[in-house]
Amino acid sequence: MSVVVTDCRTEYLTEPLGLDVLQPRLFWKIASDERHVHQSAYRILVSASRDSLSRDVGEMWDSGRLESDQSTHITYEGTALASDTDYFWKVCVWTGKDSSPVWSEPQRWSMGILSRTGWKAQWIGRKADPGLEKQPAPLFRKEIHAAADVKRAMVYVTALGIYQLRVNGEIVSHLFAPGWTDYNKRVQVQAFDVTSKLHQGSNAIGAILGEGWYSGTVGFLHDKVYGERPFLFLQLSVEYTDGTKELFVTDGSWKTADGPIRYSDFIKGELYDATAERTEWDEAGYDDADWQLPDIRPGYNGLLTAAIEPPIRITRTLKPISVRKTETGTYIYDMGQNMVGWTELTVAGERGTKVTLSHAEMLNPDGTLYLENLREAVQQDHYILNGGGEERYEPHFTFHGFRYVELIGYPGEPDLDTIIGKVVHSDTAVAGSLTTSDPMVNKLYSNITWGQRGNFLSVPTDCPQRDERLGWTGDAQIFARAATYNMDVSRFFEKFIGDMIDAQQPSGAFTDVAPDAGWIRHKMWNTRLNWSAPDNAGWGDAGVIIPWTVYLMYGDRRILETHYDAMVRWIEYLISMSDHFVRPAYANYGDWLSIDADTPKDVLATAYFAYSAKVMGLISETLGKTDDKRRFDQCFADISAAFRQAFVDEQGRIHGETQTVYVLALQFGLLTPEQQLQAAAHLAEDIRARGNRLSTGFLGVGYLLPALTDHGHLDLAYTLLLQEEFPSWMYSIKHGATTIWERWDGWTEHNGFQTPSMNSFNHYSLGSVGEWMFRYMAGLEADPEKPGFKHAVIQPHPDGRVTSVQASYDSLYGRHEVRWEVTESGGFLLQVTVPANTTATVHVPGRNVVSEASLTPSYTSGRRTASFQVGSGTWAFTSQLAREQRDGIVIIG
Known part of the structure; x- marks a missing residue:
């Protein structure tokens, strides 16, 4: 049997630098060309040197052989880790009782500065040029002398603003670092290994500062949200080959000057004057006699934290x-x-x-x-x-x-x-792929991924072009599951949840945007639009829904543990702001940008209240908090009963009678079995009455096709997916869209452009249909009982109008693949690939099901679906689908 240990990671990352997590988590994958490969045991060695690790010595931690199939989220349990130190680790695995151990390649991570006392640098800036509305980007430089050959050099750098770092004329930093946080609460620090960039003798460190989110133009508040001008903070730790160490920091001895960037702002663009360039200013030997000494900021009251988000x-x-x-x-x-x-x-x-x-x-x-x-x-x-x-x-x-x-x-x-x-x-790595027999469906998926690519920039922004670009929480929560299929957003969402917690109000309310960006402090919506709701349903609920999504897709318990108290405070806040479990109708947004449908905001708010309580019950159960689980389960039952009493009539009609009220009630489990049948029928009736068109906005659209599929209307789900008339996903594609539009009517043949004040053509929210495409159409789903795709549920939903689908998803265990095809005669061909150290339940629709490995099936849905339990490997199945005619369309499914 061929077994290889691959893709070893620390805290989701490959050889990360500057961590401040005191007990980092370790991950690895197992690759094999055999079936039914499972890890039976592992042993981890962690050392402070490569040499000792090469001799199989783990002086920091030797886990010993542990009988376990766990290969993700293994918590470091060795000797306490030290600041500014490298560590090296490897793992060996056994895939059977008598198998030989297989070792991974050596891996590295480094710890950053772990205490406030470890920071010796000062914040330096440049005084503003008087009379200039837009300030030039300041340059900073320092010439240092390395006393001997350099063995190790690590620079820790951040800014109030954004920075570009250079060492001896070479750029070593990422774009727009340190990223956007609430600078009043915390700022991220990046670590860079510059060992190869330094040499004995004279060296130069250079930096350019930008206004960025700190003092530049941000959102509706225009500029100077957090401060008046940017500051740099840098600490360079050098260890020489003779064993001595030296520390270089930003302080009053640095020099600063203006440069060719006369202004550079996220919202206002850039002016670069090449005639003002200072040649070789970032190299040793440059004459900086006419440069100024920097301005020293007295201090910073926020936290300096290791960078969490992926680099831009x-x-x-x-x-x-x-x-x-x-x-x-x-x-x-x-x-x-x-x-x-x-x-x-x-x-x-x-x-x-x-x-x-x-x-x-x-x-x-x-x-x-x-x-x-x-x-x-x-x-x-x-x-x-x-x-x-x-x-x-x-x-x-x-x-x-x-x-x-x-x-x-x-x-x-x-x-x-x-x-x-x-x-x-x-830079969130591509995780998923999806291709079908329908070119327009393929274009839709491309548009979804381009929308995510364009708007996941430090925070999940609402749009990348107008004077906004804020981290809207409601947009993020409805798209979060689709986002996880498309790209590896584990760290991205971990950071964003931290932004939400930073912005959480004393009342327990989560804000509409994160980071806050002065939104609450200045009450901008209140003064401009008279929107002053203390919370907004579907937006604040992101504080519960996104952590649960991260847990489902990555198996990350720590994100639930870390933010549990904040999530509880949100539920307690909702209870306090409700009338006998019915939420008020004060929300500002509702089912934002729905089309020809006005969902009552109290119905929507109560539904989301119930869903947050339901998810909190699941989170409490996951964390073993039995009393809390009972409390939240009862809360969900009480809200559901209040919802039915207040909003559902005897015919199962829900107040407002929009597609969204039915979709949310169905997907959130708020109805009795009889009411579910009625509500699904009313939903289908409304869609058909509109000429097979949708009316859902931001909050309803993500649940629309799942609700139809789960309640017996798969054909209608495909009809909406493939609809080319307005409003629909395909309408924008027919008219040249290469990203998801903010609104269904962003441009129409009969009206042209919509109101320009709210009309982005790159906005991911309506692309939440991508979740249905993976989970239902392709049939690739995570099992909440064994999250992170330790056990996958593979259940394709073929229709026949889309005759083939190929989808893959790179989980923390490896690549899961689903390929299915419907033949003209209704034959169904299914092939699935399950990575090593995982299992899957495969549900094959149709009759006369055959598995090429002669697996024994169990049957559900009146023998219309056969289910198989499989281990790792590639498996093939065939069946015969039913053919019927509905609304003049031949449906195979």
Whole structure:
């Protein structure tokens, strides 16, 4: 049997640096070409040196042989870990009682600074230039002397603002670090190994600061939300080969000056003057005699925490697909894809020539850029040429949401190689893939992933182009499950939940956006729109729903344990704000941007109240909190009864009679069995009365197709998925969409563009249908009893209009795959792949079910579905599906 231990991780990461988790969790995968491969035991060694680890010595921790099939979330239980120290580990596994041990390759992680007393650096900044509304990005430099050959050098760096770090002329940091947090509460610290960048003798450390989320333009509050100007904080720990150590920190001895970035702002764009460049300013030997000494900030009251979120990076580049010259002499490029990031410019011309890059998502009917939906955002970057040859430019501390780029003031005749699109987002690795026989369904899935790619940038933003870009909690919770299938968002959501906890109010209410960004403090919605609800159903509930989603998909108990008290406070707050378990109708948003349907806000709020209580019962059970489980289960029962009493009549009609009220009641389990049948019928009736069209907004859409599928209307779920008439997912695709639109009617043939004040063309919420595509259409589901896909439930729901589906998902155990095909005669072919150290229950629809391995089935649904228990490996099944005609359509299923 061939067995390999692969993909070892620490805290979800490959060889992470600067952790501050005192008991890191370890992960590994097992790969094998055999069936039924299970880990029977493991042994972990952790050492403070590679040498001792190579000799199979784990002086920090030797777990000994442990009889266990667990290969994820193994908590370190060795000697206490030290600050600013490297550790090395490996694991060996056994896959049977008498099997030989198989060792992994050695792995590394490092600990960051673990106490406040370990920080010796000071916060340094540059005083503002008087009279300038937009300040230049300050440069900082320090020349240091390495006394001997460098054995280890680790730099810990952060900023109030955002920074770019350079060592001896080379950029070593990520984009937009340290990321967005509530700077009044905490700021993330990044660690970088710069051992190979330093040498004995003179070295230079350089940094550029941007306003970022700290003092730049953010959301509706415009700018200066957390502070007036940015500050840098850096600590470089150097160990020499002779055993001595030295510490270099930001302090009053550094030097600062302005530079060519005359301003750079997330919302207002960038101006770069290449004539003001300071050549080799970030290298040793540079003359900085005319630079200023920095301004010292007295202190910082927030927490310095190790970075949790994935780094922001350029993940791909795109070439434009066309360019045309306008009547005014500018050039408009089509990138072929609505994207987030910026454009890199190649240009040559006279010194002082100014070139502008203007960005937009759509074009007006006359071919000009559609800019009205940007509100106060200015998606323009300006570059002033230095002259003397070919120059390349890309912005530093801004990003844009766009498909079209207008090139203004270009000297000469540009071509398709003049600009390149840089795609930028939090680097969450691709986890899933989904391909079907239907090209438009495939395009829908592509649009969903591009929407996630464009809006997962430090926080899950609502849109990447207008003057907002906030971490809306309701949008995130409805899309969270789809997001986990698409990409590895384990760390991304862990960080975002921390943002929600930071913003939680003393009352227990979770906020509408996180980080807060001054939202509560300034009451901006209250003053501008008279929206002053203390909480909003579906938004605040993200504080319970997202942690549970992370647990289901990754098996992460720690996120439940860490935030349990905060979740309890949310439920207790909802109880206090309810009238005999019925929530009031004060919410601001409701089923946001529903189409021709007005869901009563008290119905929606009470339904979500029930769901949060239901999930809290599950969380309490998971954590072994028996008394709390009883309490929350009773709370759910009481809310459900109150819901039925207040909102459901004898015919099972729910107050408001919108698709969303039926969908939420069905999916949240609020109805009696008889009422479920009635509600499902009313839901189907409403859809058909609308010409097989949906009316759900943000909160209803994610549950719409699951509710139909779970309650006997699979055919209608597929009809809505494939619907091409307005409103539908396919309508936008028919009209050129390459991302998910914010609203169903963002653009229509009969009305053109919707109101520009709320009309993003890159917004992931309505893409929550991606969850149904994986869980129901492909049939790839996590088992809550063995979460994280330790045990998978594979239950495809074929229809026949989509004749084939191929889906995969990379769990913490390996790749799960489902492939199915429906033949013209109704034959159903299913192939599933289950990774080593996991199992699956496979439900095969249809009659005359055959498994190629002669497995013994059990039967459900009146023998219409055969179920099989399988171990790891690849398995094939066949069956015969029923054929029937409904509404003039031949349905196979």
